Amino acid sequence: MKRILIGLIALAVLAAGGWFGFNLYARHRATAEIEAVFDRIRSQGGKASHGKVAFDVTSRTLTIEDIAVDPAGQPQAHVKIAGIKGMGLRQTDETRFAADSIEISGFEVALDEVGPGKLKASYKIPQMIMRDYAGPVHVQNAPASGALIDLYRFVLDQYASVTASSVTAPTLTIAFDDGKGAAGSGEVVYSGLAIQKLGKGKVDAMKADRASFTINVEQAGKADKLTGEMSDLIINDFDSAAIAAALDPQKANDDSYHRVYGQMSSGLYVATSTHGVRMQVDGIAIADIAVQPSKFRPAEILALLPTDRSVQPTPAKSREMMEKLAASMTAFASARSRSAPCRSRPRKGRPGSGQSGTRRASSRSKASMRRRRKAK
Secondary structure, three states: OHHHHHHHHHHHHHHHHHHHHHHHHHHHHHHHHHHHHHHHHHHOOOEEEOOOEEEEOOOOEEEEEEEEEEOOOOOOEEEEEEEEEEEOOEEOOOOEEEEEEEEEEEEEEEEEEEOOOOEEEEEEEEEEEEEEEEEEOOOOOOOOOOOHHHHHHHHHHHHOOOEEEEEEEEEEEEEEEOOOOOOOEEEEEEEEEEEEEEEOOEEEEEEEEEEEEEEEEEEOOEEEEEEEEEEEEEEEEEEHHHHHHHHOHHHOOOOOOEEEEEEEEEOOEEEEEOOOEEEEEOOEEEEEEEEOOOOOOHHHHHHHOOOOOOOOOOHHHHHHHHHHHHHHHOOEEEEEEEEOOEEEEEOOOOOOOOOOOOOOOOHHHHHHHHHHHHHO
C-alpha cells in the first residue's frame, strides 16, 4: 500500500512537472510567434515593440502589453496599445483565427501631417471589447504611397476581413488640428458605442448614446468656438463596400448608386457659437443613403488643398474647390429624410455683440410658416 501511495505521488509530481513544462513551452511558443510578427514589421522598415507576453493554456488566453507600432511607409502614423487580451483563442485554418472575446485597452492612433493640408488627427479608445471574433492571422502591408485615400482603402479592406457578434466601447475621442487652415481644430467624443453583427464589411446596427463636439475656427477674421451635442445616434445596415467602391479609382466611371446606410437617425441636436448663435433640432431620420462613385472625387479635393498654409489660395482655386465640393455632394442620394422642428436664435446675455437677428430657418420650416399664415 505504501509503495502504491509513493507511486501515485511520484506520478502526480511527474504530471505536474509535465503540465508546467507544457505551459512553459506554450508560453515560449506564443512569445516567439508574437516576436515574429513584430520582426516582420521591423524588417519592412517600420518600428514595433511590445512588453510582457503571457499565454494560459487552460483558458487559451493570450495577453500582450505595451504595444507601439510605427508602420513602414506611413511615417506620420503612430499606434499605441496598453494591452490586448484574447480569450478562447484557436486557429480555424492556416490564414485565420478566432477568439471568444478580445479586450483592448489604451488604444491610440496618431496621424501627423496627413495629406496636402498637413492635418493632424488622433483617435483614442480607452477600452474596447469584441465578442466572437474571427479574422486573419497576418495583417496586409500598409500602402507605401502614404496617400490619405489609399490609407482609408487599406483600413476598409481590413475591416471587411473580420467578423464579430458585437463590439462595445465606452468612448471614442477624435481630435484634429489643421493649424491655420480652414478646418481649424477641435474634438469629437462619442459615448456608449455599440456595434451588432459585424461581418464582411457590413454591420447590422451601430449606436452611440451621445456625441459631443468642440470646434475652434476663424469666421471673418474673428476666432469662434462651436460646441454641441447629439443624442441617440443609430445607424442600421451599414455596408463599407459602398465606401470602398467610391474610393476605388477603377470605379471612377461607375454611375450606379451603392447603398451605404439603410437608415440613420438621431435624437436632440444642439449647437452653440461664441458669436451668439444657438441652433436646436429635435430629431433627424434619413433612409437608404447611397453614393455614386463617378461623382464622388475626394482625392481631387485633397489635391487642391494648399501645401503651404501661409499662402492664401487664389480666387480661381477657391472657386474650383467649391465647385468640386458641390459636385461631390451630388454623389449622395437618399430615398427619404425627415427632421423634427428646428429652432435657431441668438443666445441671450450678449449685449453689444452685433448680432441683429435670428438665423434663417430651414426651407421646410419656412414653407410651414407660410402655410400657417395662409390658414389664418
